[in-house]
Amino acid sequence: MIKVLPIQSDAPTKKSSSPGRLIVLTGPSGVGKGTLMQELLKRHPELYYSVSVTTRSPRPGEINGENYYFISRTKFEQLLAQGEFLEWAEFAGNYYGTPREAVLNQVHSGKLVVLEIELQGARQIRSEFPKALSIFILPPSMNELESRIRGRAQDSEEAIARRLCRAEEEIQAAEEFDVQIVNDDLENALNAIEAVLFG
Numbered sequence: 378m379i380k381v382l383p384i385q386s387d388a389p390t391k392k393s394s395s396p397g398r399l400i401v402l403t404g405p406s407g408v409g410k411g412t413l414m415q416e417l418l419k420r421h422p423e424l425y426y427s428v429s430v431t432t433r434s435p436r437p438g439e440i441n442g443e444n445y446y447f448i449s450r451t452k453f454e455q456l457l458a459q460g461e462f463l464e465w466a467e468f469a470g471n472y473y474g475t476p477r478e479a480v481l482n483q484v485h486s487g488k489l490v491v492l493e494i495e496l497q498g499a500r501q502i503r504s505e506f507p508k509a510l511s512i513f514i515l516p517p518s519m520n521e522l523e524s525r526i527r528g529r530a531q532d533s534e535e536a537i538a539r540r541l542c543r544a545e546e547e548i549q550a551a552e553e554f555d556v557q558i559v560n561d562d563l564e565n566a567l568n569a570i571e572a573v574l575f576g
């Protein structure tokens with residue numbers, strides 16, 4: 378079951394009048410969100426990437442504090458009860474959440490802040506922050522999506538099945554978002570995202 382916390386709505390900031398903004402990058406697991414994000418950050422170091430908190434185990438090569446903050450379920454539930462998440466969801470058996478304070482501070486200081494999150498969290502951000510720009514990344518086909526998830530070779534069969542099942546559902550929601558971009562050729566997809574972010 379997916380659960381999402383209520384969060385604060387767009388509020389004028391006293392700290393800065395510069396146009397900070399929330400950018401939501403969403404789309405099914407394996408579509409290439411992480412890859413696109415890495416490239417975007419290389420090209421635009423001025424973007425602020427929100428590092429999420431998760432109860433999922435680290436994959437080989439993942440670094441705590443860089444890819445995610447990896448914590449226990451008990452700790453996650455404690456932070457949740459303290460209202461520390463801007464949004465959160467349960468996805469494929471694990472909790473994921475966006476740290477509230479860090480993100481709002483960055484937006485208020487005028488940064489473009491990118492959240493790379495799944496559908497339920499993206500919906501919540503959209504409804505609470507109407508000025509957020511939301512981008513839905515689509516795969517060229519379901520076959521290609523499956524081969525990307527398998528090609529990554531970092532998930533169990535069970536985790537792959539859960540991601541594919543969820544992907545079907547997520548793709549149906551693509552039209553809810555401001556912009557849809559197909560990640561077929563990586564360079565083309567990057568150019569399309571840049572056009573949306575920077576005009």
Ligand SMILES: Nc1nc2c(ncn2[C@@H]2O[C@H](COP(=O)(O)OP(=O)(O)O)[C@@H](O)[C@H]2O)c(=O)[nH]1
Nearest residue numbers: 406407429465466468473474475493494495498
């Ligand atoms: N709602 C929400 N989703 C998140 C957050 N962080 C990551 N996700 C999403 O959770 C899903 C699973 O992420 P992950 O376990 O890293 O698997 P992957 O997307 O297949 O690499 C992906 O769709 C992520 O975009 C978060 O803070 N909040």
Ligand SMILES: Nc1ncnc2c1ncn2[C@@H]1O[C@H](COP(=O)(O)OP(=O)(O)O)[C@@H](O)[C@H]1O
Nearest residue numbers: 406407408409410411412525529560561562563
């Ligand atoms: N445009 C693309 N063409 C081919 N493979 C891609 C493309 N974008 C990403 N991939 C590959 O697909 C796999 C899943 O990408 P990843 O960024 O981990 O997806 P997500 O973060 O959405 O789960 C990775 O092995 C990545 O190298």
